[in-house]
Amino acid sequence: MQGAMQSHPLLISNLLVHAERHHGDQEVVSRRVEGDLHRQTFRDLAQRSRQMAQAMQALGVGFGQRVGTLAWNGYRHMELYYAVSGLGAVLHTLNPRLHADQLVWIADHAEDEVLCFDLTFLPLVEAVANRVKTVKHFVVMTDRAHMPVTDKIPNLLCYEDLLAAQDGRLSWPSFDENTASSLCYTSGTTGHPKGVLYSHRSTVLHSYAAALPDGLQCSAADTVLPVVPMFHVNAWGLPYVACMVGAKLVFPGPFLDGKSLHELFEAEGVTLSAGVPTVWQGLLAYAEANGLHFSTMRRTIIGGSACPPAMMSAFQDRYQVAVLHAWGMTEISPLGTACALKSKHLALGPAERMQVQAKQGRAVFGVDMKIVGEDGAELPWDGQTSGELLVRGPWIVGRYFKGESSPLVDGWFPTGDVATIDADGYMQITDRSKDVIKSGGEWIGSIDLENIAMAHPAVAAAACIAARHAKWDERPLLVVVRKADVALTREELLAFYDGKIAKWWTPDDVVFVDQLPLGATGKVLKHRLRDQYADHLLAAA
Ligand code: AMP
Numbered sequence: 001m002q003g004a005m006q007s008h009p010l011l012i013s014n015l016l017v018h019a020e021r022h023h024g025d026q027e028v029v030s031r032r033v034e035g036d037l038h039r040q041t042f043r044d045l046a047q048r049s050r051q052m053a054q055a056m057q058a059l060g061v062g063f064g065q066r067v068g069t070l071a072w073n074g075y076r077h078m079e080l081y082y083a084v085s086g087l088g089a090v091l092h093t094l095n096p097r098l099h100a101d102q103l104v105w106i107a108d109h110a111e112d113e114v115l116c117f118d119l120t121f122l123p124l125v126e127a128v129a130n131r132v133k134t135v136k137h138f139v140v141m142t143d144r145a146h147m148p149v150t151d152k153i154p155n156l157l158c159y160e161d162l163l164a165a166q167d168g169r170l171s172w173p174s175f176d177e178n179t180a181s182s183l184c185y186t187s188g189t190t191g192h193p194k195g196v197l198y199s200h201r202s203t204v205l206h207s208y209a210a211a212l213p214d215g216l217q218c219s220a221a222d223t224v225l226p227v228v229p230m231f232h233v234n235a236w237g238l239p240y241v242a243c244m245v246g247a248k249l250v251f252p253g254p255f256l257d258g259k260s261l262h263e264l265f266e267a268e269g270v271t272l273s274a275g276v277p278t279v280w281q282g283l284l285a286y287a288e289a290n291g292l293h294f295s296t297m298r299r300t301i302i303g304g305s306a307c308p309p310a311m312m313s314a315f316q317d318r319y320q321v322a323v324l325h326a327w328g329m330t331e332i333s334p335l336g337t338a339c340a341l342k343s344k345h346l347a348l349g350p351a352e353r354m355q356v357q358a359k360q361g362r363a364v365f366g367v368d369m370k371i372v373g374e375d376g377a378e379l380p381w382d383g384q385t386s387g388e389l390l391v392r393g394p395w396i397v398g399r400y401f402k403g404e405s406s407p408l409v410d411g412w413f414p415t416g417d418v419a420t421i422d423a424d425g426y427m428q429i430t431d432r433s434k435d436v437i438k439s440g441g442e443w444i445g446s447i448d449l450e451n452i453a454m455a456h457p458a459v460a461a462a463a464c465i466a467a468r469h470a471k472w473d474e475r476p477l478l479v480v481v482r483k484a485d486v487a488l489t490r491e492e493l494l495a496f497y498d499g500k501i502a503k504w505w506t507p508d509d510v511v512f513v514d515q516l517p518l519g520a521t522g523k524v525l526k527h528r529l530r531d532q533y534a535d536h537l538l539a540a541a
Contacts (some may be wrong), residue, residue, distance in 0.1 A: 010179055010204035013086035013172035020046035023220060029268055030074040030251040031118050031260070034146060034188035040075055042243070045082070047168045052083035052159075054166035059114055059137050059157075063088040063175075064185060066134070068112035070096045070103075070121045076141040076159060080116055081230070081239050085200070086172045086180040089449060091358040092183040093231040096120075097520035100127045106185050106193055107132045109402065111214065116141055119148065120176045120254055126152040146269075177201035184233055184402060186330040195401030196330050202395040206333040207240040209364045209395075214340035216246040216274065216301055217324070220246035221294070223268060227256060227275030227380040228304070232521055233334040234482030236274055236301070236326075247272075258286025262294075269296045277311055278522040284314050297321045299537070301338075303328060305523050306447045308430060308454045309358045317350070327360035331397040331413060336369070337361040337427050360419070367393045369413070369427060371419055383422030386430045388446075389415045410525075437466040438477050444476055444505050449497075453478055456489035456496050461516050463524045464507065467537045476507040477536055479529050481515055488512075508537055 008014075019026070024043040032038050040048075057456060065082045069078040069091065084091040092110045094103055103124070107115065112132070115140040117125050125138060128153055138153050140146075143160040149531035150156065181200045181228055182284035185193040187338050211218045216238070218224060224247045226235040234240070242249045250268045252261060261283050264270065282300060287293070298316060303326035315321040329335030339361030363369050371379045371387035379387040392413035397413055407413060418431040430445040431437065437444040460483045466476035483489050490510040495508045517528040 009174060009177035009200065011086075011172070011174065011177060011200045012082065012203055012240065013298065015207070016042075016046050016049060016082045016086065016203070016239055017172065018185035019246060020245035023135070023243075024250055026220075026246050028075050028078065028249045028251070031253040031255050031264060032074060033072065033253055033352070038075060040270055042246075045079060046076065049079045049082040049086065050168040050170040050172075050297070051163045051166040052079050053172075054170050056083060056087060056089065056114070056436075058162075058166070058384055060088065061089050063115055064180065066090045066092045066110045066112045068092045068094050068110065068115040068119040069109055069231070070115065070124065071141055072118055072120070072253045073226055073235060073249065074118070074141075075252050076116075076438070077230050078249070078251070078388065079238050081182075081234075085203075087201040088121050088173060088175050088179055090180045090183050090197070093234065095125060095185070095229075095231045095520050100124060102193065103129045104128050106195075106522075107135065108196060110183055110185075114139060114325065118254075119146060122148050122150065126150060129153040154334060156494050182234060184231075184330055190313075190415040194403065196397050197401045198333060198395075202333060203234075203237070203240055204419070205366060206237050206335060206395040206488060207244045209366045210237045210335050211245050212364065213239045214362070215335065215338050216241060216272070216326075217299060217363050218242070218247050218272060219342075221312050222272045223248040223250060223262075225252060225265065225268070225270040225273045226277050227261065227273055229254060232304075233330050236303075236328070236334055238274060257283075258282040258284075262286055262292060265297055266295060271296055271298050272300070274301035274303075275296065277302055277307050278518075278524050280311060284311065285317070288314075290490045294319050294321055297462050299324060303334075303360075304521065306360075306451065307358070308451045309354055310451075310455045312357060313350075313354065324358065325357060325361060325497070327417075327427065329415060331407075331415075332367070332391060332393075335364055335395075336391055336415075337363050338366050339426065342424060356426060359422075359426045361427060362425045363391075363427070367391055369421070371421055376409070381421040381423055381425065383426075385427075386418050386420045387428075388433050389417045389419040389427065391415060394448050397441055403405070430443075437464070437474050439469070439472045439475055439504070446476060448501065449478065449505065452500050453480060453493065455495050456493060458483055458486040459493070460484075460523075462528060463516055463529055463534060465526055465529045467508070468519055469508070470541060475537055476505070477505040477533055478510045479516065479533060480512055482512060509540060511536065 019042040031039045111134045114137045139157045141159045226238040299322045312323045325339040328336045379385045449464040461481040466474040469475040517525040
């Protein structure tokens with residue numbers, strides 16, 4: 001017997017309709033590329049998104065067609081999120097930090113029909129405009145007064161002109177909730193980037209889960225500033241979550257340095273933020289150097305790469321900002337786990353709590369996870385045994401866009417991360433399967449070694465890689481950037497490990513460098529380091 005309840009498709013446009021009706025006066029504040037601060041309400045957002053949807057229709061964008069964006073976090077980008085997906089077309093957020101050749105490959109693969117971009121990216125678009133095969137219209141996300149003059153881009157259109165030509169009298173169409181809504185390519189460390197094609201259903205379900213108290217904990221009383229870019233897994237879903245719960249949104253545009261962020265946090269009363277550790281390093285350094293505090297911030301979500309415990313305690317102990325460590329992937333929309341405490345942890349002392357919080361956390365409902373050994377057999381949740389992490393659920397990739405073969409193994413998505421899971425269900429990433437250190441048949445967690453190095457007062461950045469070793473097959477090698485004007489020797493740093501880990505985990509050597517190679521999303525390119533230093537220990541021997 002079937003249930004007797006109404007059946008409505010879960011559509012992204014419903015989020016906007018809800019936000020307009022129930023939180024119409026809530027604000028969206030954006031620091032614009034032009035430098036000034038722009039304010040609008042959810043009511044304005046809804047009206048302008050409908051106008052932009054009409055403009056897209058006028059440009060010939062049809063159901064299922066792709067519209068690319070090269071844009072910072074801002075209100076026009078947000079309007080495109082809703083306008084394009086609301087029509088049943090697909091919003092394709094391109095990562096402007098990629099090389100022009102890669103962008104051309106991705107835009108061609110996605111078959112983008114329209115490309116909308118912020119003024120900042122004019123030179124980039126000029127470099128690719130004649131190479132992208134399917135783009136018919138280029139839209140500058142600005143007004144007439146700021147329109148650039150260029151002969152390198154054909155069919156250059158002005159966003160505000162397109163919008164002004166429409167009246168916004170549009171009813172969002174209804175369609176199957178499994179319709180594609182947005183497309184995001186993974187940074188792809190090997191081979192070509194892969195497209196993850198989200199659906200309306202996956203996006204709305206992910207938003208419900210993300211907003212939960214043990215997730216991003218987002219409500220109508222919050223002011224949310226997503227530092228994580230809207231071109232990186234839809235800013236972790238925050239543009240959708242904010243409309244779902246009616247939270248005020250603050251967009252930093254391109255201004256992500258510590259000073260700009262701190263000013264915006266304070267001026268707009270930001271309570272909740274989210275970003276990768278690299279960004280928070282800048283913010284913490286600025287706050288520390290200037291003796292500043294956070295008067296409204298209560299929580300920040302840190303993910304994308306492991307949050308060093310030193311950073312966590314700086315936020316929590318010095319600034320009374322709670323840190324939620326979270327783990328996810330482009331393929332997971334992205335939220336997989338979040339590290340909120342359980343009631344039994346509340347009585348723990350600070351050091352023991354930190355041990356829990358340093359983990360990547362518990363699966364949010366909707367994400368099923370397991371760890372397996374090399375033979376594919378499931379491993380125990382004992383907090384000790386590590387194996388490859390696999391996940392499944394309604395917002396996890398089933399196949400890549402235009403992918404010929406399924407990435408799934410018996411219905412599970414292999415994450416490429418290596419993890420332990422403890423008896424309470426807390427998952428901890430110990431390494432990546434492409435990036436692991438296996439010494440004499442035993443795993444060594446490079447992330448643990450990096451965290452310890454990062455906690456040394458003279459270390460600015462550290463990466464640990466597997467270096468080939470004649471006896472043990474692989475041994476850990478530390479590549480370290482020293483803080484400016486501070487002395488630190490190999491011996492001093494290695495002595496710092498004493499007592500913190502099993503003796504045999506101590507890195508074999510340290511290489512000091514001026515900087516670590518970073519990828520487009522700010523992560524250390526370990527494969528580059530491995531290419532360069534894999535034989536370092538052999539050579540030394
Ligand atoms: P991306 O698809 O670019 O978001 O990258 C996803 C990958 O980033 C994951 O598979 C992990 O390897 C890594 N990652 C994300 N969050 C964390 C975290 N909190 N700790 C450690 N690694 C993380």
